[in-house]
Amino acid sequence: MNRRRFLATSASAAAAIGFGAPAIVRGTNLNEKLNIAIIGSGGRGGSNLRNVSSENITVLCDVNEQNLFRASQSHPKAKKFKDFREVYDHPDQFDAVVVSTCEHTHAFATLPALQMKKHVYCEKPLTHSVWEARVIRDAAREAGVATQMGTQIHAGENYRRVVELIETGAIGPVQEAHVWVSRAWGWHPSEEAARAAKDLVYSEKRPSHSDEIPKGLDWDLWLGPAPERPFNNIYFPGPKWYRWWDFGNGTMSDLGSHWIDLPFWALKLDYPLTIEAAGPPIQKEIAPASMQAVYEYGQRGDLPPVTVGWYQGTNKPKLWEEGKIPQWGNGVLFVGEKGMLLSDYSKHVLLPENEYADFKPPEPYIPKSLGHHAEWIHACKTGAPTTCNFEYAGLLTEANHLGNVAYRTGKKLHWDTQTMRATNAPESDQYIRREYRKGWKLI
Numbered sequence: 208m209n210r211r212r213f214l215a216t217s218a219s220a221a222a223a224i225g226f227g228a229p230a231i232v233r234g235t236n237l238n239e240k241l242n243i244a245i246i247g248s249g250g251r252g253g254s255n256l257r258n259v260s261s262e263n264i265t266v267l268c269d270v271n272e273q274n275l276f277r278a279s280q281s282h283p284k285a286k287k288f289k290d291f292r293e294v295y296d297h298p299d300q301f302d303a304v305v306v307s308t309c310e311h312t313h314a315f316a317t318l319p320a321l322q323m324k325k326h327v328y329c330e331k332p333l334t335h336s337v338w339e340a341r342v343i344r345d346a347a348r349e350a351g352v353a354t355q356m357g358t359q360i361h362a363g364e365n366y367r368r369v370v371e372l373i374e375t376g377a378i379g380p381v382q383e384a385h386v387w388v389s390r391a392w393g394w395h396p397s398e399e400a401a402r403a404a405k406d407l408v409y410s411e412k413r414p415s416h417s418d419e420i421p422k423g424l425d426w427d428l429w430l431g432p433a434p435e436r437p438f439n440n441i442y443f444p445g446p447k448w449y450r451w452w453d454f455g456n457g458t459m460s461d462l463g464s465h466w467i468d469l470p471f472w473a474l475k476l477d478y479p480l481t482i483e484a485a486g487p488p489i490q491k492e493i494a495p496a497s498m499q500a501v502y503e504y505g506q507r508g509d510l511p512p513v514t515v516g517w518y519q520g521t522n523k524p525k526l527w528e529e530g531k532i533p534q535w536g537n538g539v540l541f542v543g544e545k546g547m548l549l550s551d552y553s554k555h556v557l558l559p560e561n562e563y564a565d566f567k568p569p570e571p572y573i574p575k576s577l578g579h580h581a582e583w584i585h586a587c588k589t590g591a592p593t594t595c596n597f598e599y600a601g602l603l604t605e606a607n608h609l610g611n612v613a614y615r616t617g618k619k620l621h622w623d624t625q626t627m628r629a630t631n632a633p634e635s636d637q638y639i640r641r642e643y644r645k646g647w648k649l650i
């Protein structure tokens with residue numbers, strides 16, 4: 208974010224906060240502790256819990272009694288719930304919510320909080336579908352509370368320096384970017400291929416038999432809005448469920464949340480105009496291990512149109528395959544009119560290196576983050592902006608899901624963001640918004 212954009216965001220966040228501000232913001236007292244509800248306390252939730260433990264943890268919720276028990280050891284006074292819908296029957300117990308459940312329940316656990324004007328930290332990807340991302344983004348804007356999606360790399364120094372280099376024109380105008388990750392989890396053509404890719408599980412189809420449900424797990428609640436099926440060890444725990452379309456969206460939305468964040472920020476991406484994807488034959492149940500997608504974005508202010516490529520598993524950009532750039536396992540490559548910039552989470556290099564040998568990078572100007580969780584806590588108390596607020600994270604999540612929508616539809620999609628439809632592919636509607644299980648309704 209450049210200075211102009213940073214100030215604009217601060218101003219709009221401040222304006223939003225003034226309207227219907229939650230109790231904790233009214234005092235703007237940094238010494239006052241937040242009361243936080245933790246929804247999903249195992250897996251990533253355990254780490255998020257530790258990261259917000261400077262505050263009062265007043266509510267713990269998990270569908271798994273064992274996780275609940277473990278989390279309550281360090282927070283014995285917190286009220287315990289199995290079903291997050293019951294958490295929202297006690298709104299006086301908390302000011303803010305941390306959601307770290309599985310992808311398919313993010314929106315369901317988040318929306319009531321926003322409607323009650325509670326601050327929310329939600330794990331990536333923000334939601335399970337494009338439509339849900341839009342619902343949550345709109346609700347967050349309406350609520351005017353502090354929000355943050357759990358893409359913690361965004362708070363690091365490296366992404367800041369890359370954004371500054373792109374913004375100050377180190378490689379000239381950028382009309383092409385490529386993002387790749389080597390992780391190949393998902394559908395493989397054979398068990399041997401899955402083993403070679405060090406995948407966690409191998410399955411060709413949805414199992415019909417039931418494994419023994421782990422002690423303490425409420426499987427029906429875990430399924431939530433997803434279609435019913437018997438419990439199976441092939442789904443549980445994370446990250447096994449990530450590859451099943453009913454619960455996650457594979458690597459595109461999982462690692463895409465972290466990696467596509469960088470071009471999204473640096474190139475000020477918003478809505479793609481078209482999206483096209485390629486990969487193995489489409490599987491009804493499981494996301495592909497390897498695939499690629501290409502997005503076309505139009506002009507954004509004075510920034511030229513740009514195409515962004517995504518490659519996962521064995522797929523790589525042409526420049527990588529031809530050995531014209533360092534062959535990093537994961538990377539983000541910006542191709543500018545004057546040169547290229549290659550980055551990963553923690554380092555970056557300007558290319559060709561010999562031509563940039565004497566290059567002086569700009570003085571850092573994007574403020575250092577307090578830390579991804581600390582930034583959110585500070586925002587809850589003061590109304591200061593967060594960098595991965597749901598306004599931003601909603602757009603990033605929509606775009607990532609659209610890569611999968613294009614893959615599953617098998618067509619180049621012409622995207623109309625207003626109507627949230629691919630104008631040339633009504634058959635893609637089913638992947639943009641899905642049917643929920645009986646008894647579950649988002650809005």
Ligand SMILES: NC(=O)C1=CN([C@@H]2O[C@H](COP(=O)(O)OP(=O)(O)OC[C@H]3O[C@@H](n4cnc5c(N)ncnc54)[C@H](OP(=O)(O)O)[C@@H]3O)[C@@H](O)[C@H]2O)C=CC1
Nearest residue numbers: 247248249250251269270271274307308330331357444445
């Ligand atoms: N930012 C990052 O670097 C990372 C982010 N993540 C993200 O965190 C989220 C969770 O992933 P992960 O920890 O791997 O998943 P897990 O399935 O391991 O953990 C999810 C936790 O939430 C609980 N849970 C599941 N459903 C519900 C529900 N409906 N209500 C309350 N609790 C529930 C789970 O219980 P149970 O154990 O019974 O399933 C478990 O404690 C995902 O969105 C993932 O993408 C994950 C890893 C790293």
Ligand SMILES: O=C1CO[C@H](CO)[C@@H](O)[C@@H]1O
Nearest residue numbers: 331445446461462464465
């Ligand atoms: O960065 C990450 C590392 O892998 C996890 C899965 O195990 C991801 O979900 C996470 O976002």
